[in-house]
Amino acid sequence: MLEIVDLHVSVGGTPILKGLDLRVPRGEVHAIMGPNGAGKSTLAYVLAGKEGYERTRGDIRWDGKDLLSLAPEQRAIAGIFLAFQYPVEIPGVNNAYFLRTAVNLKRKARGEPELDAVEFLRAARERLRLIGSDDGLLQRGLNEGFSGGEKKRNEILQMLMLEPELAILDETDSGLDIDALRLVASGVNALRSPERAFLVITHYQRLLEHIVPDRVHVLAEGRIVASGGPDLAQRLEREGYGWLAERRRASEALG
Amino acid sequence: MIAPLLQGFLDEFERLEAAMPGYEQAWLRQLRRDRLDAFVTSGLPGRREEAWKYTPLKGLEQRAFALPRGSALPPPLPPPLDAVRHRLVFVDGRFAPESSRLPADAEIEFLPLSEVFRNHDAAARFRIARLMGSGEDALDHLNAALATDGLLLRVPAGRSVREPVHLVYLGSKQSSGRAWHLRGLIELEGGARLRIVEHFYDGGEEAELSSVINEIQLAADAELELVRFQDMGARSILLSRTRLQVEARGRLRITAIDRGGELVRSEWLTTLRGREAHGDIAGVARLRGRQHADQVVEVRHLERDTSAEVRFRGVAEDQSRAVFTGTLHVAPGASGAETRLSSRNLLLSPQAEVDTRPVLEIHHDEVVAAHGATVGQLDPEALFYLRSRGFSETMARAILIGAFLEEISIRLPEPRFAEWVSSRMGLDHPLPWGGEKT
Numbered sequence: 001m002l003e004i005v006d007l008h009v010s011v012g013g014t015p016i017l018k019g020l021d022l023r024v025p026r027g028e029v030h031a032i033m034g035p036n037g038a039g040k041s042t043l044a045y046v047l048a049g050k051e052g053y054e055r056t057r058g059d060i061r062w063d064g065k066d067l068l069s070l071a072p073e074q075r076a077i078a079g080i081f082l083a084f085q086y087p088v089e090i091p092g093v094n095n096a097y098f099l100r101t102a103v104n105l106k107r108k109a110r111g112e113p114e115l116d117a118v119e120f121l122r123a124a125r126e127r128l129r130l131i132g133s134d135d136g137l138l139q140r141g142l143n144e145g146f147s148g149g150e151k152k153r154n155e156i157l158q159m160l161m162l163e164p165e166l167a168i169l170d171e172t173d174s175g176l177d178i179d180a181l182r183l184v185a186s187g188v189n190a191l192r193s194p195e196r197a198f199l200v201i202t203h204y205q206r207l208l209e210h211i212v213p214d215r216v217h218v219l220a221e222g223r224i225v226a227s228g229g230p231d232l233a234q235r236l237e238r239e240g241y242g243w244l245a246e247r248r249r250a251s252e253a254l255g
Numbered sequence: 256m257i258a259p260l261l262q263g264f265l266d267e268f269e270r271l272e273a274a275m276p277g278y279e280q281a282w283l284r285q286l287r288r289d290r291l292d293a294f295v296t297s298g299l300p301g302r303r304e305e306a307w308k309y310t311p312l313k314g315l316e317q318r319a320f321a322l323p324r325g326s327a328l329p330p331p332l333p334p335p336l337d338a339v340r341h342r343l344v345f346v347d348g349r350f351a352p353e354s355s356r357l358p359a360d361a362e363i364e365f366l367p368l369s370e371v372f373r374n375h376d377a378a379a380r381f382r383i384a385r386l387m388g389s390g391e392d393a394l395d396h397l398n399a400a401l402a403t404d405g406l407l408l409r410v411p412a413g414r415s416v417r418e419p420v421h422l423v424y425l426g427s428k429q430s431s432g433r434a435w436h437l438r439g440l441i442e443l444e445g446g447a448r449l450r451i452v453e454h455f456y457d458g459g460e461e462a463e464l465s466s467v468i469n470e471i472q473l474a475a476d477a478e479l480e481l482v483r484f485q486d487m488g489a490r491s492i493l494l495s496r497t498r499l500q501v502e503a504r505g506r507l508r509i510t511a512i513d514r515g516g517e518l519v520r521s522e523w524l525t526t527l528r529g530r531e532a533h534g535d536i537a538g539v540a541r542l543r544g545r546q547h548a549d550q551v552v553e554v555r556h557l558e559r560d561t562s563a564e565v566r567f568r569g570v571a572e573d574q575s576r577a578v579f580t581g582t583l584h585v586a587p588g589a590s591g592a593e594t595r596l597s598s599r600n601l602l603l604s605p606q607a608e609v610d611t612r613p614v615l616e617i618h619h620d621e622v623v624a625a626h627g628a629t630v631g632q633l634d635p636e637a638l639f640y641l642r643s644r645g646f647s648e649t650m651a652r653a654i655l656i657g658a659f660l661e662e663i664s665i666r667l668p669e670p671r672f673a674e675w676v677s678s679r680m681g682l683d684h685p686l687p688w689g690g691e692k693t
Contacts, residue, residue: 048643051635076645088640092658102644109645158644 001025002166002197007058008222009039009046015056016042018222024215026165027194031208032201033233034219035241040201041085043219044170047199048082049075062166076102077109079165083155083172089143095154096138099124103161127160130190132183148175156187163191168199173207185210205237218244261295263319264401264434271322275403277372282380286387287400294396309578309610310520310549312393315492320434320464322401323347327427329354330458335672341420347427348435348465349404354423362414363449368405368438382407386440386470394494398436398466405439405469412444412474419450419480419668424467426457426491434464441469443477443505452668453483457491462517466494473505475529482668483511483521486679489544491516496524503529503558510666511538512676515546515575522551527561534563537663541656541680542575542607549578552596556584556622560591568660569600571607582614585622592619596626601633601659603652657682 002024009017016039024030034040046053047060049072060067067075090098104114115123121135128134131153143151152172159167169188173181188198188211200211208216208230216233218226218241225244226232257265268291277283299312329346332354336342341361344354350367357365371379387399410416424437443449457463473479487493493516501507513521525534540548554563569577583594600609613626633655641651657664657677667673 048639050639050643071648072639072642073645073647076643082643084640084643088634088636090637090640090655090658092661093654098641098644098654102646105645162644 001063002199003059003061005059005061007046007060008056009042010054010056011042011052016222017046019058020219020223022217022224024166024197024199026197028214029192029198029200029211030215030217031213031233032199032217032219033203033205033236036203038219039222040203040219041170044082044085044168044199044201047075047080047166047168048072076162077106081159081162081164081167083152083159083167083169085170085172085174087143087146087151087155089141089146091141091144093142095140095142096120096124098142099138099158099161102158106162124157124161127157127187130160130183131156131187132179133157149177149180152176152180152184156184160187160191165195166197166199167191168201170201171203172200173202173204181207182210205233208233220244220248257295258298258316259319260316261298263321264397265291265295267322268400271324275372276369280372282384283372283387286384290387290396291400294393294400297393297396299393306551306580309576310518310547312518315464315518318432318462320432323349323433323435326351327429329425330427330456332423333454333456333675335669335675336421336423336454339421340418341416342423343406343420344423344425345404345406345437346425347433348402348437350406351425357420361416361418361420362411363416363420364407364409364411366407368407369403371407372403382440386438389470389498390468390496394466394496395468398438398468398494401434402436402438402466402468405437407440409442410444410447410449410477413446414444415448416450419452421452421454423454423456424465426463426465426487428457428459428461428463428488431461432463433461436466437468439467439469441471443471443473443479445474446476447474448478449480450668451479451481452672453481455483455485455487455493455495457487460488460490462490462492463488464492464494466496468496469498471497471499473499473501473507473532475503475505477502478506480508481510482666483509483513484672484676485511485513485515485519485521487514487516487519489516489546492518494520496522499523499525499534501525501527501529501532501534504531505529505533507532507534507536508666509534509536509538510663511536511550512667512680513538513540513548513550514680515540515542515548515577517545517547519546519548520551521548522553524551524553525563526555526557527563528557529561530558531560531562532558533561534565536563537566537666539567539660539663540569540571540577540579541660542570542577543572543681544575545573546575547578548576549580551580553582554584554594555586556589556592556594557586558589561589562593563595565596566663567598568663569598569609569611570603570656570659571600571609572603574604574606576608576610578609579611580614581612581626582616583624583626584616585619585624587618589619590621593623595624598628599659600628600630601656602630603633653682
């Protein structure tokens with residue numbers, strides 16, 4: 001279970017998250033929606049442990065453990081995975097080498113035997129098929145010269161190989177055409193299980209037609225301002241975010 | 256008063272001169288004395304001399320070094336050298352036949368310089384007199400006066416030597432404060448092909464001074480690939496100078512990896528003398544601790560349609576210092592010349608220093624010339640990306656350094672050697688060297 005309590009986060013002295021509360025139990029998919037600049041990516045980065053994101057108040061717990069006290073690599077080993085919105089290109093690092101090392105680091109930490117090159121390739125091929133890609137992706141430099149769609153698929157491939165317990169998808173749908181979107185969604189759906197929690201961050205409702213969430217939360221101005229079932233996403237799609245702001249202004253006026 | 260280093264060499268010379276190979280040859284005796292005089296007169300270069308601005312040697316003059324006596328036991332050779340077929344080993348400035356192998360079918364003519372000093376005909380005398388007389392700065396003088404051995408290597412016209420020849424320069428470090436010197440000549444006759452791997456190793460952390468000056472001549476249509484791995488101790492001082500002459504259509508490819516030392520200077524002075532001669536010179540300085548490496552590349556385009564590509568990558572950590580000077584010179588009349596230089600560097604600690612100087616001297620209009628130099632840091636976004644996948648910070652840094660060096664490191668010849676080099680460089684990550692295929 002992921003528990004975020006009264007989280008305040010500043011970036012370069014500017015408050016971005018201002019009292020965010022969220023609980024995501026294992027086995028559930030929660031969607032975070034919200035307008036640009038609401039703090040969606042900040043939430044993703046704070047969970048993954050990026051430098052420069054300063055917690056000024058509040059807590060994040062994963063299975064009761066204090067997540068913020070862990071280094072990014074310790075979080076990864078603990079089962080946290082962030083699918084980046086803008087995966088970085090690292091020329092000179094072979095994608096297959098990178099992914100196999102990452103998988104084996106995690107296996108080693110868990111006391112499981114490491115995968116050799118053949119076992120790794122077999123496992124990777126299976127998952128590549130699921131997201132409509134082939135080995136070509138593996139033989140290139142890490143994200144080097146990848147198209148937007150290839151980068152997103154590569155993130156999903158990593159997620160499928162690393163089998164995280166908490167997966168955070170940061171706008172994985174942005175820049176994808178409908179076919180690619182479907183394949184990415186099928187990758188995520190393949191991993192859904194009672195042990196796993198997902199946090200799907202998106203600007204549009206489109207992705208949620210293919211990954212049907214258990215809960216939808218609206219993040220605006222650094223806080224969760226509304227929560228509901230999948231129908232909340234549909235309403236946001238129809239009416240935009242304006243009605244939420246109006247509702248908030250009204251409730252603030254009432255004191 | 257004469258500085259301790261100069262006095263020390265004078266005294267040593269006095270004591271050991273009569274035991275130097277070729278002492279009985281009057282011309283050689285005279286040449287050595289003249290060059291020692293010239294060295295003492297000039298002294299070591301200081302900070303004011305532009306070419307030695309970042310690596311002044313003046314400070315060394317307060318120390319004294321002894322010339323080696325007797326023959327030293329060679330330190331164990333690193334594993335990648337076990338299985339090689341062609342291996343010429345020099346220990347403390349002397350040829351070590353017992354550690355060397357060069358089968359007769361190698362199709363290479365080799366003689367240790369010490370042997371030729373003792374015994375030569377008129378033609379050989381001309382060759383070695385030119386070799387010992389070349390160069391005119393303090394380093395050339397010092398080396399010519401005190402080098403008692405080295406290699407004379409020749410690949411006859413049209414021969415193509417398949418197996419690389421490993422040249423191993425070792426310091427035994429059996430006692431502190433030793434100095435050794437080597438001088439050599441490598442000739443590739445018309446159309447000959449040769450691969451050389453140079454190794455500079457030593458057996459410990461004792462203070463040591465060494466100088467190695469080699470002349471390499473490529474006749475028309477000859478091809479040379481030369482790889483160097485310099486991996487000496489933290490207290491080693493190495494002054495190396497390689498002069499390369501390339502005739503028409505000759506092709507030269509150099510990959511030089513320096514790990515530095517107390518003070519390491521590696522000079523690659525290249526002259527493209529014939530039409531369409533080509534030089535491709537690349538290097539890496541990977542420095543940690545207090546290591547210092549000063550890499551110097553000079554390419555002189557004398558003829559039409561000559562081309563050169565110079566690429567160096569420096570990585571300076573801790574309190575190390577990486578210096579690079581690349582000079583591209585295009586002579587009047589060298590029309591159609593193409594010359595490019597890039598120097599990219601990673602500065603990984605606030606106490607480290609990188610000095611990079613690209614210099615273009617273009618005396619002809621119809622040429623293509625480009626140069627660029629950068630100094631940067633590891634990309635924090637890339638570091639975070641790797642760490643978010645479970646790589647420790649140390650591992651992530653090593654991977655990114657390896658990736659930065661990749662375009663040069665992929666030129667290393669054999670996987671075994673490449674793995675050795677990458678492990679010695681603390682990259683614990685074979686990928687950019689061998690290119691893992693899954």
